[in-house]
Each structure stands twice: as structure tokens, then as C-alpha cells.
Amino acid sequence: MYRSAIQDDRPPVQIFIGGQSFTAREGDTVAAALLASGLDVRRATAVSGAPRLPYCMMGVCFECLVTIDGVGNRQGCLIPVAPGMQVEIQKGKRELGK
């Protein structure tokens, strides 16, 4: 859906998306990295399980909710990637303890 359009000289940052390694760039938000990964990163809504992807990318819509390092319901569009970050796509409600 998206591809890099530039010579990107920012340092690489390795993250894990559902356990799969992906090389993002320093400064990328988690939501941007997910969209750039080419993986199926659709979450499922808590209400009906409908598939969704980020919509606004600016902290308003909460469609980018994702589990980061074991903490659920984080806004992926507001959080920058960090080395070794574990990102899990949320299927349904946030799980207890996450």
C-alpha cells in the first residue's frame, strides 16, 4: 500500500511485528513502520471483529491501536519505533494483563 520514495539515510531500527523481524528507520512511528512492512497488519475491532487499518495517523481516530512490548491499546501513530520493539497486532479487545 505504501513504499519508500526516497534515499533514506536514517539509521535502521530492527523491530518485530508478530514475531517477524522488520527493519524500520529511526524516527518512524510504529504505525508508519507497520504500513511500510508489507505485512498484513489489519487489527480486528473489539465490537464486531471487523478488520481495520490506521485512518488518520495523527492521534485522533484510534484505528492504529496495537500492542507494544506487551502493553495493549497503544496509539501506534504517536509512538516512535525503538530497537527490539515487539509489536503485536490486536485482534479484538485488549487482553487482560496487556
Added chain:
Amino acid sequence: MSRPMHETYDVVVIGAGPAGIAAATTAAGNGARTLLLDENAGPGGQVWRAITSTPVKQPSILGEDYWAGRSEVEALRKSGAEIIHGATVWSLDPSLEIAISIGGGSSFVRAGRVIVATGAQERPFPIPGWTLPGVMTAGAAQTLIKNAGLVPDGRLVIAGQGPLLWLLSAQILRLGGKIDRILDTTPRGNRGTALPRALPFLTSPYLVKGLKMMREVRRNTRIVKNVEMIEALGDGQLASVRYSAGGVAETLPADLLLLHHGVVPNVNLAMAAGVRHEWNEVQLCWTPVLDGNGQSSVEGIYVAGDGAGIGGALAALERGRIAAFAALKALGRNVPAGGEASARSALGRAEKGREFLDLLYKPAPQFRIPQGDTIVCRCEEIRASDVLKAVETGATGPNQAKAYLRTGMGPCQGRLCGLTVTELMAKARGTTPAEIGYYRLRAPVKPVSLNELADLPPDTDAIKAVVRE
């Protein structure tokens, strides 16, 4: 992530877009102890997003209006303001106490004066299928360009109207992207109502740039005018876009549909703080009631920037400066002669022609007031027909509808359904949005975990309130 260095500040500015940057720079530069809080990882807000970190280095791609932000950020850094990024303000109350979540922990600060510069968000664009993966806002695509140098790949349709739509299209093309079709939804009749207001726009700084950009896009893209209906189709993922223009329908295969119908003030924090808002019939949104300095109905709370009514980045800068000067004076500080007057005249120039743009790009009713099973509230998955049924059952306004349906009770707290529900209910009840009103917003204006609340430092008054003697 750092917590605030102090418990009290002279001025706290919330939001580091153009208005917040200018306000904090002015306040701190004139000796006030100033704290600037911002939710994003770096300064810039939306218009100058990632200004200090963007990988899109070639200046002509994002354009000079983007790079103009660099000198403002430099001035901010030299001003002595304390700046915290990744800081989510989840409460502001009339006593000017502010709750901030940083890195999963919350703290409170008190302010002598607060400048709310929380900016704008894109207007909800509730068409059938707008929740499908592959449908995003134009602003989202622009954020991906600025933040990560990403452009849309695959078949792209851009739909809507307004300056940002043309700017984004130009930026995508400059980066080697391809746009399959632009569906221009500007209602034919708008030109007639806007034309009498065109004169001031002729001297607006936006005119020449705007026309140049539209030419740049038109040369390379097929544009359909007078689009009166749009639907996003697909099963679990966008597959095509159906539209009609002049009564003729067509279906385009698409991987990505970007929607844009202008921006509206981001009202959640100011409304929850008790700032009085009024329905703005020209901009079709709620705007705070302010005096000429941006002072709101709550003593000590100012609203500056697009949150005060859409005016664009240049106007936001000046509104930020004006609010900061007023705050400084209210705190008994000396302000340099001439600074305020020059901000006011610059504001006058920046606002020239705004009314023309507002009237020209007033979105058509069918794109604001959906029908049938089109989703209105994305979070709770509530449809237009559900809201209409609630009206039939007796719901008089958004707050009753909320109790019946949960509209606006999801994580976005009404940000993407509030305007729609207000206008939909006003139409169904044969009254005005002003009469119908808006959701009653309360802190926390962004979700905070119970764990985080439980970790707050104990407060004697709070303990007394719940513990029996």
C-alpha cells in the same frame, strides 16, 4: 522520558504546532517560566510534522511553507521554554491544573495561564465503506510522507476538496507517486456563494501558490469534477471506489482511497476544560468563544491556532504570539513594545481570503450527513440508521444518543463522529446544530489506564474524600 521539572509554571502551552511553538517562544522569551507539552515525538504539529527528523530532505518536495517551520523551531529552542514531547495532556480544569501522561506515568502541574494550541483534525467524511482498510485521510498520507518518506503504492484515488488535497497530490507526484484519479467534490453552487468574497483572497499569500500547485497536479492527473456520491467497496480490504458525477456512475479499482473535506478544530481538551463553544455555520464546526486575545470563557485559558477556528499555519503563529502577549500582561510582566501590534497586522494579512476558502470548500450535505447503514461512529460501529432510530425513540441530542447507542463512547471519544451525530440529529429533528449541541466532554480526554491513575501520588484531599474518619 522526562517529567516536568517544576510543579508550577507561569505559562503552560499545550500543543507544539505553529501556534504552540510561537506562544511558548514568546512566553519564555519574555521571561515567563514556560512549559510546552506535545503528544508527538517532535515539534511541528501537523503542518510541520517531523520538521527536525524528516527523511524527505530535498526542499522542493515538501515546499517552502513546510521548511518555514525550521526557523520557528530554532527560535523555540533558544527561548528557554521547557519542552516535553510524547506528553499527553488528559485533563485541564478551570483551576488551571493539568494532568499529563508521559511514558506510562502521570503527573500534575499548575499554570498561571494556559494556552491551548491543540490544532485541528480532519473533518469526518462518513461515506459507505470508509472503515475499510485501504481508506485513509489525506492528512494520514501526508504524515507518512513527512514522517517516513512513504508514498502510496498501487492504484490510488483521492477524493474530496480543499487546499490540503492539492498540496498532498503535488507532494505525491513530486516523489514519483502516481494518482489514478482525483474525485473533486466541490459543490458546483459553492462558486456562486464564494465569489462575492473573492476580493480579499486576491491578495492572500495562498492564492499564487495554490493556483500553481493545482496546475502542477492537473497536468499529471485525471480529475473528475462535481462528484456527488462516493462509496468504498471491498470485503475486508478496499477493492474499488464507486462514484457518480453529473448523474453518471463509474467504478474504479483501487488499493488506497484518501479522503479530505478540510479540517475542523480539535475541541476535546478545551471543551472538557469548560471552554464555551459555538456552532460556526460557515466552517460547519464548533469554535470556542474568544476575545481578541484568544482568552476563552474560562479565566486564564486561551485558545490559539486552528483550535480557535480554522485559519491556517500563518494565522496560527500570530494567534499564538497574541495569546502569549496577553498571558504575559495578565501575569504582570512587561512585554516589548511593538511585538503585539506587528503580530496583529500579520494576523490580518494571514486571514485574508479565509472566508472565500471556507465558502468555496463548504462540503456538500450528503458527505456530512450520511444515510442508511453507513457507519457514523467508527469505534462503536453505529450506523446512521441507528442514530435516526434513536431520534424516533425520543433522543433529543448527542448525549441521549450516547446513552441509547454508545456513539462517541469508544476510544476516540467522539472525535470522528461528533460533528456527524450533531448534524444528523439536527436534520432529523428539524432544528439547528446549535440547538442540538455536542457531546458533553470530560477528562480524561485521552484514555489513561487505571494502573496509571492508581500510581498517582496520594493527595490528602483525595484521601479525605473517600476515607471515613
